[in-house]
Amino acid sequence: MTEIRARDEALASIDRALVQWAAETGDMLARATAAAGGVHTAAEAETSRRAQRVAALEALLSRMPPDDPQRAQVQRDLVRAGTSLDAGRRAAQRIAEVALQVGRLQHSHVRTAETSVTAARADISRRVTALEAYRAVRNGADAGSALVGIVGALSAVSAAGAALTAMTTSSGSPVTRSPTWLARCGLADIEVARADFSDNPIAGSFGRGGLTRADYRWAVTTWEQVVRPGLDRGMSRDDFAARDGTRGAPPFRRTADVYDMILGSDPLRVEQRADGTLNVINGRHRIEIARELGVIHLPAAVTGP
8 A cells, every 4th residue: 555655645746746837837927028018118118208309309400590500419419319219119119029929928838838737637636536446445445436436537537628628719709718716706708809999099198006018917917827827726815915925025016916906896897799899898908918918818797798
């Protein structure tokens, strides 16, 4: 029996390592995407500053009389400022492309990792159950009951695989996956690609309540790569808050706050239209950032047919 006990311990250790790896990898990738988003935001701010400089010089030049001795100097400054603005715009565009690629790579990698980890843990669970059933037979337990346990384990794994397939296969509806924890919140997953707010576009300052575009990028990324996978593994808001406390996470960088942003009192709200699109009532900023990052689904309160 020593051999079987050792196998049990090895399987349990592998399972714990898989969970830890998934969480830590998701956290690392979220930080990488947030960093790329922060650089993009800084580049946009610098480009805006250079554009303001050009506009100010153009305005000054338009007010100067033709014989003003300083006019030539202002013209030279304007040329230099225009050149600097063009260079800044090109750099900002390249940074935006890199940030988008990082976000897509992160999304693709973690989606693949999540599927692989789920399948591996299901296989481990099946093996643990089979070992327990075998041990029961060796200890003199009823062989029929042990066989039922093995068959039940295989059935559970098969059902989990079917559920995973259903979760990752589009049905053509804009409202898709609904894990148990999401249904308890009264929400359902929507395809952000079908969300429409063209009649009410985002205008002016991107964020609200002091949040920046970089903050939104970090929040949506952390939801997709850290919080959501954690909820799938059975974590609660209290677990995320405890994790934040251990890490000493600052404001706007707490996973519990991300939980509140997505599942709290102010969730996305959409109205499903007959043509399959989703009219966005609340949550335009989150949806816009999800599109930029290549995130496919977000939870929302859905009304309509």
